[in-house]
Every structure is written in structure tokens, then in C-alpha cells.
Amino acid sequence: MNDDVISRNELREKAMECGKLAQQDPRLLVVGLGYVVNAPTVYQWISVRDGLPETDGNYLVAYTLGIDQYWMEVSGFCKNGKDVCEYGLAGAKNTFYGYDDEYGYYPINYVAHWMPLPEPPKEDAE
Structure with missing residues (x-):
């Protein structure tokens, strides 16, 4: 083997x-x-203090839940909220956001770090 x-x-x-x-x-x-x-x-974590993504898309984000506690999830990022949803993110700029079936799009204001998502797996050719 x-x-x-x-x-x-x-x-x-x-x-x-x-x-x-x-x-x-x-x-x-x-x-x-x-x-x-x-x-x-x-990929390495990038602090939001050091910069935000250059392009709209999905990113792995870590946000704080308290002292030294983080929650990680995939979140959208948009440079202009109007590009995502006219109402939920109206006026938002450079915003990480989530989506809820009941409430729609909402900004995530407490993101501390982010990183690009890895490429999806490739199928093995057989």
C-alpha cells in the first residue's frame, strides 16, 4: 500500500x-x-482589520462568541448590498452576510477573520 x-x-x-x-x-x-x-x-486566516475580500462570493468566516471563542461558517460577502438583495442589505457596503428562509438576507457584523474556500473535490477519472 x-x-x-x-x-x-x-x-x-x-x-x-x-x-x-x-x-x-x-x-x-x-x-x-x-x-x-x-x-x-x-489558507491562512485573514483578520478583517488587515483587509476584506476583493471580490464578492462565499468565504469561510470566524466570528466571536465571547472571549477566545469563535464560530465558523460559510458566509457570503458583497461589496455593495444592493447587488445581493434590495431590502435586507440595502445601503450595506463591504458586508459579510447570511441568509435565513424566514427573514431573508442579513448582515453579519461580528466577523473577526475570513479565508477563501478551498476548491471543491475533483471526481476521479476511472
């Missing part, structure tokens, strides 16, 4: 280790999973 290939059981064990580490520090989960799947590109 190739040294770079691991079994499902080994993958499951490594994912569980990542989950345990994430309980101590949620930021480690992304790095841990990147290690498990041997992602070729490792």
Missing part, C-alpha cells in the same frame, strides 16, 4: 483526534482536516 494512502479507519481516527482538538481550540479543526485530506493549498 502506498504510504500516502490511509485506510478509512485511520481517517476516522484522525478526524476524531481533530474533533477533540477542536474542542480545545476550534481554529485547529480546519488545519487538522486539511492535514487529514492532504489539501494542497493551506
Whole structure:
């Protein structure tokens, strides 16, 4: 067996280790999973103080829930709120946003860090 290939059981064990580490520090989960799947590109968190995305799209964001606590999710980003929804983000500029089936689009004002999403997996040609 190739040294770079691991079994499902080994993958499951490594994912569980990542989950345990994430309980101590949620930021480690992304790095841990990147290690498990041997992602070729490792993105770094970018503080919103250092800059915002240059293009509209979806990004992985981390926002604060209190002292040293972060929640991570995929969020949209738009330079001009009118481009997303005329009402929910009207007048908003350079805004991360979410969507709720009941309430529609809403700004997420407490994003602390962001990073680009990785490329989706490619199908193996057989």
C-alpha cells in the first residue's frame, strides 16, 4: 500500500483526534482536516482589520462568541448590498452576510477573520 494512502479507519481516527482538538481550540479543526485530506493549498486566516475580500462570493468566516471563542461558517460577502438583495442589505457596503428562509438576507457584523474556500473535490477519472 502506498504510504500516502490511509485506510478509512485511520481517517476516522484522525478526524476524531481533530474533533477533540477542536474542542480545545476550534481554529485547529480546519488545519487538522486539511492535514487529514492532504489539501494542497493551506489558507491562512485573514483578520478583517488587515483587509476584506476583493471580490464578492462565499468565504469561510470566524466570528466571536465571547472571549477566545469563535464560530465558523460559510458566509457570503458583497461589496455593495444592493447587488445581493434590495431590502435586507440595502445601503450595506463591504458586508459579510447570511441568509435565513424566514427573514431573508442579513448582515453579519461580528466577523473577526475570513479565508477563501478551498476548491471543491475533483471526481476521479476511472
